Amino acid sequence: MTPVNPPDRINDFALKIATVNGTGSASANTLLMKSIFRSGIPVMGKNYFPSNIQGLPTWYEIRVSRDGYVARSGQVDLMVCMNAETYARDIREVASGGYVLYDSSWPRPALLQRGDVTVLGAPLARMCNENFDGVRTRILMKNICYAGVLAALLDLDLTRIRELLGETYAKKPALIEANMRAIQLGYDYAKTHLPCPLPLRVAPMNETAGHLMIDGNTAAALGCVYAGATVAAWYPITPSTSLMDAFKGFADKARVDQETGRANYAFIQAEDELAAIGMVLGANWNGARSFTSTSGPGLSLMNEFLGLAYYAEIPAVIFDVQRVGPSTGMPTRTQQCDLMEAAYASHGDTKHVCLYPANPEECFYMAVQAFDLAERLQTPVIVLLDLDIGMNDWMCRPLDWDDSYQPDRGKVLGREALENIPKFHRYIDPDEDGIPYRTFPGVHPKGAYFTRGSGHTELGTYTEDAAEYQKVIDRLTRKFETAKRYVPVAIVSGPGHAHGAIVSIGSCDGAVREALDVLALRGVQLDYLRVRGFPFGEDVEKFLAEHDLIYVVEQNRDAQLKSLLTLETRVEKAKLRSLLHYSGLPVSSAFIVDGVLADLAEDHRARAGALR
Amino acid sequence: MTFIPKPKVSHPGLPRNELGLTRRDYEGALSTLCAGCGHDSITAAITEACWGISLQPELLVKLSGIGCSSKTTAYFVNGSHGFNSVHGRMPSIATGANAANRELMYIGISGDGDSLSIGLGQFAHAIRRNLNMLYIIENNGVYGLTKGQFSASADMGSKAKKGEVNRQSPIDPVLLAMNLGAGFVARSFSGDKAQLVPLIQAGLRYPGFALIDVISPCVTFNDHEGSTRSYAFTREHYSAAIAADYVPRQAQITADYAEGERIFVELHDGNQVALRKLNAEYDPTDAHAAYGHVQQRLAAGEFLTGLLHCRATEETEFHALNRTPEQPLNAVPFDKLCPKREGLSRLLARFA
Numbered sequence: 001m002t003p004v005n006p007p008d009r010i011n012d013f014a015l016k017i018a019t020v021n022g023t024g025s026a027s028a029n030t031l032l033m034k035s036i037f038r039s040g041i042p043v044m045g046k047n048y049f050p051s052n053i054q055g056l057p058t059w060y061e062i063r064v065s066r067d068g069y070v071a072r073s074g075q076v077d078l079m080v081c082m083n084a085e086t087y088a089r090d091i092r093e094v095a096s097g098g099y100v101l102y103d104s105s106w107p108r109p110a111l112l113q114r115g116d117v118t119v120l121g122a123p124l125a126r127m128c129n130e131n132f133d134g135v136r137t138r139i140l141m142k143n144i145c146y147a148g149v150l151a152a153l154l155d156l157d158l159t160r161i162r163e164l165l166g167e168t169y170a171k172k173p174a175l176i177e178a179n180m181r182a183i184q185l186g187y188d189y190a191k192t193h194l195p196c197p198l199p200l201r202v203a204p205m206n207e208t209a210g211h212l213m214i215d216g217n218t219a220a221a222l223g224c225v226y227a228g229a230t231v232a233a234w235y236p237i238t239p240s241t242s243l244m245d246a247f248k249g250f251a252d253k254a255r256v257d258q259e260t261g262r263a264n265y266a267f268i269q270a271e272d273e274l275a276a277i278g279m280v281l282g283a284n285w286n287g288a289r290s291f292t293s294t295s296g297p298g299l300s301l302m303n304e305f306l307g308l309a310y311y312a313e314i315p316a317v318i319f320d321v322q323r324v325g326p327s328t329g330m331p332t333r334t335q336q337c338d339l340m341e342a343a344y345a346s347h348g349d350t351k352h353v354c355l356y357p358a359n360p361e362e363c364f365y366m367a368v369q370a371f372d373l374a375e376r377l378q379t380p381v382i383v384l385l386d387l388d389i390g391m392n393d394w395m396c397r398p399l400d401w402d403d404s405y406q407p408d409r410g411k412v413l414g415r416e417a418l419e420n421i422p423k424f425h426r427y428i429d430p431d432e433d434g435i436p437y438r439t440f441p442g443v444h445p446k447g448a449y450f451t452r453g454s455g456h457t458e459l460g461t462y463t464e465d466a467a468e469y470q471k472v473i474d475r476l477t478r479k480f481e482t483a484k485r486y487v488p489v490a491i492v493s494g495p496g497h498a499h500g501a502i503v504s505i506g507s508c509d510g511a512v513r514e515a516l517d518v519l520a521l522r523g524v525q526l527d528y529l530r531v532r533g534f535p536f537g538e539d540v541e542k543f544l545a546e547h548d549l550i551y552v553v554e555q556n557r558d559a560q561l562k563s564l565l566t567l568e569t570r571v572e573k574a575k576l577r578s579l580l581h582y583s584g585l586p587v588s589s590a591f592i593v594d595g596v597l598a599d600l601a602e603d604h605r606a607r608a609g610a611l612r
Numbered sequence: 613m614t615f616i617p618k619p620k621v622s623h624p625g626l627p628r629n630e631l632g633l634t635r636r637d638y639e640g641a642l643s644t645l646c647a648g649c650g651h652d653s654i655t656a657a658i659t660e661a662c663w664g665i666s667l668q669p670e671l672l673v674k675l676s677g678i679g680c681s682s683k684t685t686a687y688f689v690n691g692s693h694g695f696n697s698v699h700g701r702m703p704s705i706a707t708g709a710n711a712a713n714r715e716l717m718y719i720g721i722s723g724d725g726d727s728l729s730i731g732l733g734q735f736a737h738a739i740r741r742n743l744n745m746l747y748i749i750e751n752n753g754v755y756g757l758t759k760g761q762f763s764a765s766a767d768m769g770s771k772a773k774k775g776e777v778n779r780q781s782p783i784d785p786v787l788l789a790m791n792l793g794a795g796f797v798a799r800s801f802s803g804d805k806a807q808l809v810p811l812i813q814a815g816l817r818y819p820g821f822a823l824i825d826v827i828s829p830c831v832t833f834n835d836h837e838g839s840t841r842s843y844a845f846t847r848e849h850y851s852a853a854i855a856a857d858y859v860p861r862q863a864q865i866t867a868d869y870a871e872g873e874r875i876f877v878e879l880h881d882g883n884q885v886a887l888r889k890l891n892a893e894y895d896p897t898d899a900h901a902a903y904g905h906v907q908q909r910l911a912a913g914e915f916l917t918g919l920l921h922c923r924a925t926e927e928t929e930f931h932a933l934n935r936t937p938e939q940p941l942n943a944v945p946f947d948k949l950c951p952k953r954e955g956l957s958r959l960l961a962r963f964a
Contacts, residue, residue, distance in 0.1 A: 282708025441693035
């Protein structure tokens with residue numbers, strides 16, 4: 001573990017800001033994070049917000065990491081206490097040797113004093129009350145004001161802050177000046193009264209050039225635009241709503257004919273998730289690329305239609321931005337708790353192709369890939385994000401696009417092909433890869449067939465005959481085997497000769513990568529595999545076979561990834577050990593390091609005991 | 613049902629439509645419904661209607677949910693794509709399909725269970741979206757496939773086959789559709805093909821959501837004494853109020869109607885629906901008047917039939933509200949959909 005407050009904390013610390021939601025603190029926090037990002041320093045920002053419009057506690061964590069680590073470290077070095085309600089717990093969370101910044105307009109309860117942290121006060125409310133009019137303005141400016149204090153404490157560049165405010169309020173120049181005034185108030189106060197800069201501070205680097213600061217929902221939405229999706233149907237649900245909002249925003253910019261005002265997309269707010277997925281199936285069945293985005297409760301509702309899509313072989317793309325379950329759970333907290341649900345959604349024998357992006361960059365590329373896979377395999381593809389990836393801003397490598405890309409529409413018979421065949425049969429398997437040919441309505445009378453979720457023959461006709469039913473259902477198994485060749489391969493890293501390994505998924509990636517480095521410093525060398533698609537391919541099988549001890553790191557209580565690996569690969573169950581994080585906060589590197597070390601120590605004790 | 617395969621040969625002298633197709637060309641698979649089922653008569657009316665307007669079979673899309681009624685999409689127009697989806701969810705499939713390709717004609721066949729119980733939400737919202745489709749409810753007041761439970765359209769006091777009396781108030785799809793703003797709302801009876809065929813033809817071509825609620829007696833579970841959906845009861849309480857014809861623009865010059873005999877509903881594309889009042893009591897183009905009149909007659913125990921309400925609604929049609937192009941979305945070339953490499957920097961500017 002990183003020692004607490006080593007002398008040199010330049011570009012290597014975490015600060016957390018405790019505020020009340022609905023008070024404009026999000027703008028202040030984004031401003032802080034982005035000004036660090038614009039200074040060329042790798043930075044992570046995570047928002048822990050309530051399922052509420054206004055008045056409940058909310059936190060924002062910023063980690064500045066010269067080494068480029070993008071996960072939570074598990075430690076807070078500087079706490080900005082703007083919420084009296086959570087003051088006591090916020091102070092407790094600060095690492096020994098750390099700092100607390102609070103609003104000294106009101107007396108701080110002596111009870112909460114800690115001898116091992118430095119307490120810094122700034123009269124934010126008083127300064128704002130003296131300088132601004134209106135209750136609402138004063139509240140908003142108080143939050144901008146702490147950004148000014150932090151700018152002085154952390155040595156942030158004020159011109160960069162002004163530049164960012166200018167971009168944010170390009171259309172409301174009056175707000176630029178007001179905000180800048182609040183920043184300056186805080187900045188000047190700190191310069192005069194506080195020990196600026198602190199040992200934890202920033203110094204410009206050149207590690208973020210060309211990078212983006214973007215959330216996964218937005219990146220996935222952009223992928224949908226680039227993939228050529230034209231029908232977007234959805235029902236609002238946290239934390240997936242911003243994916244649809246972003247799609248509409250991009251599509252309004254890129255898909256509306258300037259002359260006619262006609263939009264090359266349809267955006268349908270459905271009456272519920274049952275209808276949303278139905279619309280997606282109807283549109284895909286009719287030859288348009290179509291998708292929906294949802295979260296756990298919505299995915300539960302979509303189960304019935306997902307079974308139909310699996311059996312009737314209709315492409316569909318579903319983004320599941322996972323949140324904490326079960327049931328309504330904690331809608332604004334993160335988890336990876338839908339892995340099993342997505343893989344086997346619906347009654348009967350069903351299995352679904354899943355993709356597991358780890359960050360916004362992968363969200364973009366995998367969104368495009370999801371449409372290609374869905375049409376190639378004629379089946380739903382579920383892309384599993386989580387709230388952490390979907391709603392937090394991530395530092396992201398530049399996105400690129402290859403203009404030679406053409407969508408893979410899969411096996412579709414057009415007018416000419418239909419003209420030249422004697423008869424079309426929907427569910428036969430001429431290529432012996434389990435994938436049949438399909439047709440779209442309106443193209444050719446010979447292409448007509450009947451789609452049904454009831455028992456059907458390979459010719460597409462209704463059946464209750466045992467052999468005819470089994471023939472189709474067995475071909476679907478073959479198709480799922482074929483899918484293994486199409487899903488993205490796992491990412492493998494590490495020394496390669498280690499007998500121990502970590503297997504993980506999605507947004508755990510950043511924390512795992514940092515944990516591996518820390519463990520290596522402590523003499524524990526582990527290989528690492530991150531699964532990126534389901535069904536698991538031979539690459540995953542091989543990695544599992546090559547390692548004797550495998551820690552499966554995931555963010556749910558029931559070890560769902562471990563369950564999937566146990567069910568769907570040949571791995572020996574006893575080799576897999578779970579490290580499970582499911583508090584609703586994104587997993588930290590410290591959690592993984594501590595978990596691995598504790599387990600190894602336990603192992604060591606057990607072995608020693610056995611020898612005695 | 614019968615197990616004799618449907619003969620493929622047809623009489624060479626059968627009349628042909630403008631496409632040179634006979635009625636046989638608009639048939640589908642052999643019905644597996646009970647002999648005498650009202651639904652089969654509706655299937656026959658649809659077949660006749662499609663033949664009559666010389667519909668190109670591949671330009672029709674047939675959609676349904678689950679239930680006896682929903683099976684019937686397999687029994688007409690073999691040359692069309694069909695989609696037998698899940699119970700109560702046909703409207704969402706229709707919405708997505710229609711969004712993808714506005715050029716095709718969409719016919720949805722549903723039942724009172726499929727539309728008024730499990731699918732009430734989707735039915736209502738398809739109307740709110742003014743989806744351009746013909747939606748037929750084959751309404752028999754009973755669940756057939758599960759053997760005789762009341763449906764949500766069963767009338768108060770109607771008696772089930774085993775003697776149970778319904779005490780819950782019914783949902784009337786006609787009143788519901790009018791309430792939700794539908795522009796084409798009709799009721800008919802499976803036994804009245806003369807009325808049904810022109811209604812189907814008008815409904816197929818009406819640019820917006822068209823509903824035809826067809827009373828369609830269930831011979832096995834709801835055709836007994838005491839039922840209000842039996843053939844006998846329906847015949848007795850049935851009252852034809854408005855006859856309707858769809859009049860394409862090109863046929864308007866030749867249509868020969870006596871002055872005052874017809875009301876014409878002008879559609880924005882220049883076509884018309886001609887309404888012929890069979891009684892003089894109300895104006896079917898006035899949504900409020902129509903609603904009141906139908907409700908009043910229903911309370912008096914009378915099934916008013918015909919095109920009970922019709923007005924032009926193109927401005928709120930799904931594609932009009934979504935500003936989609938004339939070209940179907942599924943045919944827009946990829947070049948026009950993908951902003952390309954050069955578009956990336958523009959779209960991502962605010963994330964740098």
